[in-house]
Amino acid sequence: MFNQNEERFATVSLAAKLSSEVIDGIWEIIDDDLTGVVRLPRVLQFALIDRANRVTVAFDARHENIFEFDLPVTYQRQFPEAVAVLDDGKYQTMMLMDELSVQ
Numbered sequence: 001m002f003n004q005n006e007e008r009f010a011t012v013s014l015a016a017k018l019s020s021e022v023i024d025g026i027w028e029i030i031d032d033d034l035t036g037v038v039r040l041p042r043v044l045q046f047a048l049i050d051r052a053n054r055v056t057v058a059f060d061a062r063h064e065n066i067f068e069f070d071l072p073v074t075y076q077r078q079f080p081e082a083v084a085v086l087d088d089g090k091y092q093t094m095m096l097m098d099e100l101s102v103q
Contacts (some may be wrong), residue, residue, distance in 0.1 A: 002033045002040050011095040015073045017078050022048070022055055023094060025071040026083065029057060033069060038062075043100065044085040050075040 010023050024091040026046055034040060038061040047058040055071040086093050 001043075001089075002030055002085075002092060003041060004035075006087075006091045006092055007090075011093065011099055013099060014080070014083060014094055014096050017080055017096070018048075018074070018083065019073060019079075021073045022057075022071060022079070024092065025055075025069075025073065026057060027087065029059070029069050030085065033067065034059065034061075038065065038067075040087075042087050042089075045082055045097070046085070047057055047070070047082045048075075048079050055079070 002050060004027075015023070024025040029046075030040070030044070044059065049058055051070070052061055053075055055072060055073045055075050057069045059067045059069075061067065070098065082097050084095050084097050086095065
C-alpha cells in the first residue's frame with residue numbers, strides 16, 4: 001500500500017479547492033515521513049490547519065500518535081478542512097472527504 005511508484009491522482013473537486021503545492025506536500029509526507037514509520041491503512045485522513053497563515057497537515061495514526069507537518073504554503077480560506085487518500089490496490093487517489101463515501 002502507498003507505493004510511491006504506483007499511479008497517483010487527485011480528484012477534480014479536490015484540485016479545484018487545494019493548491020498543487022499542498023497536494024504534492026501530502027504525497028511527500030506519505031512517502032518520506034509516514035511510510036515505514038506507522039502502519040498505513042488503505043484510507044488515510046489528513047486535517048489541514050491554518051497556523052500563522054501557513055498550512056499545517058495533521059495525521060492521526062490510529063489514535064496512537066498525531067503527526068503534524070508544516071508546509072511552506074500560505075493557507076487559503078477555500079482549502080478544505082480535511083482530505084482523504086485512498087489506496088484501492090490499483091490506484092492512489094486524494095479526494096475531498098465527502099467524495100470518499102462514493103468510492
